[in-house]
Amino acid sequence: MISSTVLFYGNYVLCLCLGLLCVVFVSYWNTEWRGGFAWDASFLQFNWHPVLMVTGLVVLYGNAAILYRIPFTWSQRKQRWKLVHAALLLSSLFLSILGLCAVFDFHTGYHIPNLYSLHSWVGICTVVLFTAQWVLGLVGFLSPCSPLGFRKLLKPVHAWMGMAIFILSLASCLSGINEKLLLALNSTAAYSSHPAEALFANFLGVLIVAFGLVVLGILSNQRWKRLEPGQESSRVIVTRDMMTDMQCFYSIIV
Amino acid sequence: MISSTVLFYGNYVLCLCLGLLCVVFVSYWNTEWRGGFAWDASFLQFNWHPVLMVTGLVVLYGNAAILYRIPFTWSQRKQRWKLVHAALLLSSLFLSILGLCAVFDFHTGYHIPNLYSLHSWVGICTVVLFTAQWVLGLVGFLSPCSPLGFRKLLKPVHAWMGMAIFILSLASCLSGINEKLLLALNSTAAYSSHPAEALFANFLGVLIVAFGLVVLGILSNQRWKRLEPGQESSRVIVTRDMMTDMQCFYSIIV
Known part of the structure; x- marks a missing residue:
């Protein structure tokens, strides 16, 4: 059997490679x-x-979200990694806001209304929620x-909001690529005739999904969660069956 | 403090209402x-x-996914609820495939190529993964x-794949609504001029997100997970601090 740590690092390397490919x-x-x-x-x-949104809102954000899962960091003080987590997310937020400025400026220059498509509604909600989450964090x-x-109360909300923002980021990027190709290609080579650009950008969408x-x-693997203070490296669910079997009990906690 | 069960049913009623609103x-x-x-x-x-995809792939699928979380079902035999889970998902799969037939037939009638947009790529992948997941389940x-x-090995993969399929369903529906509005409105009232249809369909997108x-x-709340055989209603994480404090230990397991 492959150990949990080796499996994590396999997934982590895959994640880093896919993120890099998305940016490229x-x-x-x-x-x-x-x-x-x-x-x-x-x-x-x-x-x-698109470059700033994919890099900031998806790749940097995703990497910041899984930071606490890296086993290498578990033995170190959490405060240090909290700062790295916050700094990565601040960079992600900065790139996302810069990405919004790029499109708003362009719209103003060409007298195109802002925030009319579902893509833009989902996208702006994502960045607003992200800002609120960062400040609250x-x-x-x-x-x-x-x-x-307050921290104990906030933690599950923070984790759920973090996942929600990431999912909205993915949906925003996919609908955005789709929208851009529909608007840009239909005046020249139609999107439906499978031009090289469409295939390439669709493949970017597949990479973002992956x-x-x-x-x-x-994030969903419980074995890769950092243990909180007072917890030990082996988590055990206590059941009544185990409790009645006291000789078994001591072997569990070792 | 609101009890966990009351909180669940509050969320469950919200989920049912939002699902119904999506279909309407x-x-x-x-x-x-x-x-x-x-x-x-x-x-x-x-x-x-759109009607079949939103109803089948999002609303029915979402309700099937949270079925085991309903506290009312916990005291009953799991086998019965497995059958309900499988039946709901089969209905969801049937509606989704019917929804695909609707668009493929239409494309054939109007000589429009199939599977060119990123929306269609993500959508077809979702239904293919869903079919594989249902058969494997x-x-x-x-x-x-x-x-x-084999069941123990499959369970975390099944849960992760289930979540992945649901997220892809959401992304497919959002990008699909965006695509439909871009293609249908730009020949009459432009999407960017905020016509009533665009606002209504965008709001449908917001309901799907909610x-x-x-x-x-x-799904992400651990307290609402159905306990497996051998587990009791109170889950306790055993820590070394607890173990050394044996008088405390007995109060924990009661």
């Missing part, structure tokens, strides 16, 4: 087929939008004056 | 603005596609000759 693919798509980048309220400024988990009872599923797989 | 909204959208339904390879046949958990070791997040919230 989204950058190559916008360089090769969309004309590259600028910050002048033109179409070239829009091209920063800072106040609840990094502020020294946050009471222990990355997301590996991250959610890591 | 997707049906009303396609009746009021898209001309209603037929099965004649026309645009009216296409209209079955039937063989692994309902077949009497399935060995216990339903999905409530389902995932229920």
Whole structure:
């Protein structure tokens, strides 16, 4: 049997590779087929939008979410890794807001209304929730004056909100790639005629899905959860059957 | 403090209401603005596609996924609820495949290529994975000759795949609504001018997101997991601190 730690690191390396591929693919798509980048309220400024959203809201965010699962960090002080977690998420938030600025500036320049599509509604909700989650996380988990009872209450909400934001990020990116290809290609080579750009960008979507599923797989595995203070390395569920069998009990806790 | 059971039923009622609203909204959208339904390879046949996908792949699937979490079912034999779970998922799968037939027939009638958009790629992957998951679930958990070791190995994979399929269903539906509005509205009232249909269908997307997040919230809460045979109603994590404190130990297991 492969050990849990080896299995984790296999998944972690896969996650890092898929994340890197997502960034390379989204950058190559916008360089090769969309004309590259600028910050002048033109179409070239829009091209920063998918790159910054995929890099910030999906890849950096996903890596920040699984940080506490790395077994290497378990023996070290949690406070240090809390700071790394918060810093990674702050970078992710900064890139996401910059990505929103890119599209809002472009819309203003071309007199296109903002926030009309479902993609934009889901996307803006994701960034707003992410901002609220980051501030609440800072106040609840990094502020020294946050009471222990509040932290305990906040923790499951923080974990669920974190997963919700990541899922919304994935949905935003997939619907965004779909929207961009429908709007950009139908005036030249129709999306439905399977041009090379469409296949490449669809494949970027598949990579984002694969990355997301590996991250959610890591998060949902209870064996890879960092143990909280007072817990030992072997977690045991106590059942009445075990309790009545006291000679068995001592072998369990060793 | 609200008890865990009351909190569950609050979430469950919310989930049922949101699911019902999703079905009402997707049906009303396609009746009021898209001309209603037929099965004649026309645009009216296409209209079955969003209705069947939202009803089958999201609402029925989500309800089937949280079935084991209902505290009312915990005291009853699991085999009975396994059959209900499998039947609900089979209905969900049937509606989803019917929903695919609706769009493939329509495409054939209008000579539109199949499976070109990212929405269609994610959607078809979702239904293929769902079919594989259902067959594997039937063989692994309902077949009497399935060995216990295989069931234990399959269970976490089944749970993770189930969650992955649900997330892909949500992403498929959101990107599909976005795609439909972009394709259907830009020839008449542009999507970007915020026509009533666009706002209504976007709100359907918001309802789908809300339903999905409530389902995932229920699934991620460890306190609402059905206990397996041999486990008791109070789960206790054994820590070394507890073990050295034996007088405390007896109070824990009661």
